[in-house]
Amino acid sequence: MVRRFLELQGSELNGGLVFRSYLPLEVVGQHPESGMPLAAEFRSFWFDGKLVLSHKYWGDLTSFDTELPLAWMQGVVGRIDSAFFTMDVALKEDGTWIVIELGDGQVAGLPSRELAPEFFRDLREVVASRYGSM
Secondary structure (H helix, E strand, O other), rough: OHHHHHHHHHHOOOOOOOOOOOOOOOOOEEEOOOOEEEEEEEEEEOOOOOOEEEEEEHHHOOOOOOOHHHHHHHHHHOOOOOOEEEEEEEOOOOEEEEEEEEOOOOOOOOOOOOHHHHHHHHHHHHHHHHHOOO
């Protein structure tokens, strides 16, 4: 199957293939259009090791009471060599957390457009606390 995929991509293949192992995540909803199971997942934005904003990844499509694992995430954040990034984390069925994805903070999307004013206000505060008023 992989060989055929590569044949079909030909010179259009950009960067290679990534294989991910299956991990059973805590399912807390279902996508209304695709039927895909949705996990207890958060997207968080970080600047200079400080949390700027976090939100349930799937917004209103899921409902769960699990809190953001902030202490656990701080341990991960300390090992990331980037000033501004996103970290998506999900709760596994066994009750432990996993980093689903790290991303460049300047190109990552907010889970909802309504979060934009809060995001930019909080980002400004974090930057100002580090570099002074802007």
